[in-house]
Amino acid sequence: MALGVGVTALVLWLRMVLGAGTTLPVWLFVGLTLGVNVFLWGTAGALRLIDDGVRSAVRRRALGRSRPALPPPPPKMTLASLVQDQLAHPDSPSPNEVTAPQRAVAVADPEPYRITxxxxxxxxxxxxxxxxxxxxxxxxxxxxxxxxxxxxxxxxxxxxxxxxxxxxxxxxxxxxxxxxxxxxxxxxxxxxxxxxxxxxxxxxxxxxxxxxxxxxxxxxxxxPGIVAVAGYAETQWRPREQSLTGQFITAYRDRLYLLLQVLSRFGQTWRH
Missing domain, CATH: 3.90.550.10 (Spore Coat Polysaccharide Biosynthesis Protein SpsA; Chain A)
Structure with missing residues (x-):
């Protein structure tokens, strides 16, 4: 949700900039306004969104192609057919019996690496x-x-x-x-x-x-490919405990957090 709000605000701001008729190139004006760091990692974040969408589409398509066909269901056995089969083949095991060669040996998969x-x-x-x-x-x-x-x-x-x-x-x-x-x-x-x-x-x-x-x-x-995790910070609004100046500072910091986390950190935490 925060990402959507941030992207929407950025699009509205860009529309305002383009409508103002600035004489500077748009890319230069955006870079000077947001700063080189935010502009760079914001671009990386946009590329990450595109890459994540492409990877997701490729995985879904590959999964659909590699899905094996389901085997036909086994014939329905009635009590009469079971009795008839046992009379015709008295040496065969009953459905509730399993002979030694048919017993499968269960091999446990190794425990995945986990941190608590x-x-x-x-x-x-x-x-x-x-x-x-x-x-x-x-x-x-x-x-x-x-x-x-x-x-x-x-x-x-x-x-x-x-x-x-x-x-x-x-x-x-x-x-x-x-x-x-x-x-x-x-x-x-x-x-x-x-x-x-x-x-x-x-x-x-x-x-x-x-x-x-x-x-x-x-x-x-x-x-094993992840060695660092970055959290998402949210500002705690406590207007009853703050003066008007304190609320203004909190609002400013909240805006800064939103911009930095949506535009910069999203790009910096690109896994692939």
């Missing part, structure tokens, strides 16, 4: 997030055990680390600050997360996870 939520670590990088870190940890604890939750407190001067410890998370306090990327790297190495877990979910300290997020994400990792 308990195999996943959740890593949060936080700096002065005492107001939000508790809710984020409680959200994560609905999906994995609290012992699987790790918090990198990047030179926090408030109660972020203390609140995280009380919530049962593993905490690494980092001084001086390393920035988000440096804090994540330091926590991965300090707790040896990549050696201990099958996967690591990096979560912002002000974000909450949907209860079904890991259930869907871990299923994708059964495909």
């Amino acid at each position: 939520p308990s195999d996943i670590a959740i890593l949060m990088c936080a700096r002065d997030e005492e107001l939000m870190i508790g809710a984020a940890i409680r959200s994560a604890a609905r999906l994995v055990p609290a012992s699987n939750i790790y918090v990198a407190s990047d030179a926090s001067i408030d109660a972020t680390a203390e609140i995280a410890r009380r919530a049962g998370a593993n905490v690494l306090e980092i001084y001086p600050n390393k920035g988000k990327a440096g804090a994540i790297q330091a926590t991965l190495e300090h707790f040896a997360l990549t050696d201990t877990y099958e996967g690591v979910l990096v979560l912002d300290a002000d974000s909450e996870l949907d209860e079904r997020y890991l259930t869907g994400a871990v299923q994708l990792f059964s495909d």
